[in-house]
């Protein structure tokens with residue numbers, strides 16, 4: 001395996017501001033493995049520790065963060081489909097940690113859930129993750145220990161599994177969108193574990209970044225085809241993202257190929273944990289610029305980056321023809337709904353409704369998470385850390401599981417299933433794609449189904465990390 005070997009090209013002259021920003025974070029995230037990427041027994045050593053990021057731009061003081069190999073997003077790891085991922089996590093933090101490989105259908109012991117699939121990796125200790133990547137696509141890795149704090153501080157990165165045969169694109173770009181809650185001095189705001197975030201929409205940050213840059217410039221050439229891999233790494237914010245004057249052709253969702261489809265109105269709605277692969281055919285004239293926009297949760301749009309066209313001649317005379325679908329992954333052939341194990345899993349709790357705990361808006365519990373007695377969210381009537389208590393359900397391997405997820409709370413949730421991808425049923429039938437994380441809006445019910453073909457103990461939880469920590473988590477068993 002190797003790091004991403006396709007950096008942003010510097011085909012256009014950079015302004016000083018862009019250059020500083022790029023040199024500070026972006027290029028580092030796409031650098032080749034030269035020094036510092038120690039290899040041991042074929043394992044790629046990944047150090048969880050501290051780092052710095054210029055989240056507020058080149059003119060402002062950098063922010064001390066937690067990071068993999070000193071950078072957030074961490075190094076982009078890359079393997080070919082069917083090859084082994086071999087990563088040695090070394091914990092240089094002052095608290096335990098683990099890595100969860102989000103969206104990977106991997107052996108249970110490698111799933112990185114503390115106390116359910118492995119013990120936490122203590123400071124100074126290491127843990128070897130080793131598994132075959134069965135599916136080609138865009139995945140990510142992140143801490144799953146006190147993740148509401150560790151992810152918010154920057155402990156995540158991207159794992160790309162390349163198709164067995166190269167996919168025809170001119171450029172392959174990773175865009176991690178996230179938000180950060182910063183104090184006035186630019187430090188990560190230490191308001192972790194507070195009941196206000198937990199009971200409401202989760203930790204929403206006031207700084208939105210792409211690849212940890214305050215304003216990212218993505219160079220393209222006219223008629224170039226770019227594969228954009230978008231990942232929402234935020235704790236709790238749902239991003240509604242669009243690229244001005246560009247058609248967003250969705251090729252894969254949550255890492256799994258889908259029939260190519262156009263995003264309705266060009267809008268991409270990504271919950272924490274969601275990914276989408278787009279093919280973008282750059283249609284504008286040389287020298288053009290186009291905004292990358294997200295909603296600001298108040299009905300307006302914010303420009304968080306731009307696509308910058310090279311002023312030189314087009315890459316080719318005309319755009320490429322419509323793409324073929326990406327090759328299929330070896331997902332279960334079909335759901336057996338007639339014999340399915342069915343369960344209603346209501347999403348309950350939170351602020352403005354019921355199960356209101358004491359301490360609303362009160363002091364935080366920094367470094368400890370939400371105490372068990374203050375859990376205020378529930379799945380199917382159970383408030384859990386996701387590893388304590390009985391399983392939500394147990395099924396025999398190979399059984400189809402159909403879950404109904406009615407959201408009885410006032411907030412959206414992002415329900416994530418570990419170790420499996422599921423299909424989503426709506427009024428028009430089964431949607432033509434697979435997901436591992438689905439948004440359930442307030443007062444709505446989502447219905448999902450999957451073949452429980454991966455043995456072990458798997459979490460199902462809200463990926464709004466404050467909700468997860470405050471009880472919206474459970475586990476199920478495939479035996």
Ligand SMILES: [Cu+2]
Nearest residue numbers: 413462464467
């Ligand atoms: Cu939630």
